[in-house]
Amino acid sequence: MTEKPLSRRQREMLRYRQEVLQAALQLFSARGYDRVSMRQIAEKAEFSVGTLYNLFKNKEDIYRAIIVEVADRFETAARGALQGSGNPLERIRAFIAACARVVEENSPAIRLYLSLTRGMAFHFKAGFDEEVQERDRRILQLLASVLEEGGRAGLLRYDLHPDHLALALDGLLGAFLLRCMEEGAGCRPEIYSAVVEEVFLKGALAVDPSKA
Amino acid sequence: MTEKPLSRRQREMLRYRQEVLQAALQLFSARGYDRVSMRQIAEKAEFSVGTLYNLFKNKEDIYRAIIVEVADRFETAARGALQGSGNPLERIRAFIAACARVVEENSPAIRLYLSLTRGMAFHFKAGFDEEVQERDRRILQLLASVLEEGGRAGLLRYDLHPDHLALALDGLLGAFLLRCMEEGAGCRPEIYSAVVEEVFLKGALAVDPSKA
Amino acid sequence: MTEKPLSRRQREMLRYRQEVLQAALQLFSARGYDRVSMRQIAEKAEFSVGTLYNLFKNKEDIYRAIIVEVADRFETAARGALQGSGNPLERIRAFIAACARVVEENSPAIRLYLSLTRGMAFHFKAGFDEEVQERDRRILQLLASVLEEGGRAGLLRYDLHPDHLALALDGLLGAFLLRCMEEGAGCRPEIYSAVVEEVFLKGALAVDPSKA
């Protein structure tokens, strides 16, 4: 697991890639993938077009890098919460909080991510968009399994299919987090995640108060 | 409000417009606005490109017509339910059912609509996308006002801000309806809307059972 | 075999295609395929770049059309001579004359054709260059079979392999015809073809004078 020390060249390249991704992210997030040209990305990142192609295979590769990064971050956070310690109820709470945190830290990238996992997906040749959707689906299944476990433990109601409960929580989270991002300045994920907890846990899951 | 009777020519033109919209809808829904060319729309609709420009001002106008149509339909259905008869609780139930019905009937168009109202929006010059978002927001406010009314009437819990509750319901609905559309064959909005009711009403709203 | 009468539109398109081919031919012949841009062809043909793409699938398609045309013309002329009437000797003479005639009439196109069948070939994706080479090879085999027939008939010497004789004649012809084209103004294929006849028939074939 020890990382080889990177040469100065390599470190520079990584930094440049981050700068390009930063610029591309803002543009994609504001105008959509197809409405942003390589020249625009180059200008915003203050590189030449040719340099973009030294750093990335092509335009799609830039997009992929952005999405994969946020997908990794999200997956890590989600798995950390859902597979962490504590009873299912606590893990659900941790999951809600983790999602809010990821959104707070990666606001613009999350918009792209959500546009690929919910609703309209572009259709890329490499099909990496479907890979991302597949990864997202696995998180949802993990969430469902934790809900089911909670049901068996008597912590959560079990009269609804765990898949449906997972989808409900996911929908609630998505709606609130998107709302957070819309409001420009006053983005308060911690408030919204409290509401999600309230609505979802007190309601949908009908927690047995003697156990919670 | 009386409509002038349309000439044969005008009726024909309306029918042609519908055929073009039908073709464009399928293409946009499958590949996304920017990945579809006017020539492709013309071929699918079995018109010439020139005729498309006689029927619509430009490509964006075709898109707008699709979106406005589904937005109208959705708004009509939503207002009909939320401003209809019955107590707030019954109106919420009617709203959920109405949403499910609209989705069932306009499945592909709804995908485009949702991509414009949640998550990523293209940015069109004419700014009609923001108009649509504004209309959507007004529905949400109407929903919130009904929820508030229900709270004042003691039918629904009032410890959460009605805007948040509205957003929660909206998010739940969106998630389930999108899921309906994904599953290709087995699209069952009536099942999903039952789940939404269950999750939202029994849970989030903590209906006073003596009154419901 | 009756041809449908072409619409005015179709006739116009064919004429336009010919104009483009004419322009492209001159440019390709002077500078080589890879040194000529679509913009240059468009300018020389006095069309816009877009129109070029309405008339031809892509740049390679323009090249292909030029080559295929001259290849067809050459093949027709060659087969007509070699499979025509007369004894093998007369057919060889007709072949030599036919080649000279084709070159005389299609001088610039022949240069492209020869660059594809002898010497350096570009490598096109569609592999049509190999098709053209294959067609050329078949003509050579046909020529060889006529030479062999002449040998069996006692008209031509048979101590050399017919394939080699065919190649010899082909090489002679190629060298003289290329020379014709080089000299700009004074291109005299009829003189050169006389020399080829003289050199090849009197010499290589050692015609039995009593039979010729």
Add this chain to the structure above:
Amino acid sequence: MTEKPLSRRQREMLRYRQEVLQAALQLFSARGYDRVSMRQIAEKAEFSVGTLYNLFKNKEDIYRAIIVEVADRFETAARGALQGSGNPLERIRAFIAACARVVEENSPAIRLYLSLTRGMAFHFKAGFDEEVQERDRRILQLLASVLEEGGRAGLLRYDLHPDHLALALDGLLGAFLLRCMEEGAGCRPEIYSAVVEEVFLKGALAVDPSKA
């Protein structure tokens, strides 16, 4: 004419140049000048792009060096044969053999050379391609003068213009030698040059058997 002894550095540089030329030759021969990038040459030669530019002025200069080298080799061999000892007939035979030998030893380079001297030439800015063609023409004239000398000596027929005979021999040679290179595995210049001798000498030149 005495060469200064080269420094180690200079000798090294010459060796590097040869390695680059070797790599470039293979690529140019396989794909054509315009389809090969400097980066590809650099990779095949296992140098950096920058080093290529230290060794050669530019891409064209690499091409020129390849061509000039084979042109020199060919010219040396041809002059050696044609200006050597023996009667004209023997010198022609030596010339044919020399050509076969050069081809055998420089097969890929010859393809490039022939594409520049027969048929299609690229048009380089510096016009060195025309220089090469000029040099080639001088060899042809030298060949013609030997043929003429043979004619005057009664060894060779003189009813045809020596230039035409020279061209005929050149065309025969070119055709057979190109054929040798095409056949991949079984390349037998010595066989083909025998055929050329047979066809050309026995036939075209109608050697007076009493003198040969």
Add this chain to the structure above:
DNA sequence: TATGAATGAGACTTCATTCAT
């Protein structure tokens, strides 16, 4: 001296839109 990242001109191609027929 050797390297290879940076550059930007220029290549091919697509496409929304217009307009003569």
Add this chain to the structure above:
DNA sequence: AATGAATGAAGTCTCATTCAT
């Protein structure tokens, strides 16, 4: 009114060449 050929701006990507390290 209906057509679809013509247009040229704009997009993605490549590549010869330079130059800081």
